[in-house]
Amino acid sequence: MVVNGRSLQLEGEPRLLLVDFLRRQGYTEVKRGCDEGRCGACTVLLDGKAVKSCTVFAPQAAGHEIRTAKGIMGAGLHPVQRAFLEEYALQCGFCTHGFVMTVTDYLNSVDPSANDETLKLSVKNLCRCTGYVNIIKAVKKAAKLLSAPQQPS
Structure with missing residues (x-):
């Protein structure tokens, strides 16, 4: 998967949630809130569409592009x-x-x-x-x- 333009290899258990994978990779702007997909604190863009990363297994994101809040910035703030x-x-x-x-x-x-x-x-x-x-x-x-x-x- 590609996160904010950086290619990452997914290693780990097949039931690893995307929110946990991203946080382990240092993307701490992705917050763990409710763990039920209700609060939206873990929202990222997956191929340009907002998804709650606590509802997606990391292996499901393999081969896709993910953007976090830091990843939508250009030379300045979005x-x-x-x-x-x-x-x-x-x-x-x-x-x-x-x-x-x-x-x-x-x-x-x-x-x-x-x-x-x-x-x-x-x-x-x-x-x-x-x-x-x-x-x-x-x-x-x-x-x-x-x-x-x-x-x-």
Whole structure:
């Protein structure tokens, strides 16, 4: 499998969860939360689609591309990461990486200029610290950032 552009060999037991494999490889931004696929703290992009890595066995990801929150960055923060930072859409930060991955996938699959209600539906992860107000603001800001014309380099 390829994680954030780095080719990794999968060695270990066939029932090893992807979240555990990634953490053993040093990808600590992938958090272990509920172990049931409910909270979203372990969300990664698997071939560009958000998946909860606590619900995927690592061998199932062999031959696929995985991106973590660190892996979507370019020279700087990804627009979704920037929006979360600028809108203070975090508190303790435990859930932030999972939210960023879920929102990134969502905004890649819909028209970023979608209405507010549609954008609110993208907030499927759980946060134990905030009231989601700033998270929803960040989703809206990320949608604007992603739909803005890109400046030539």
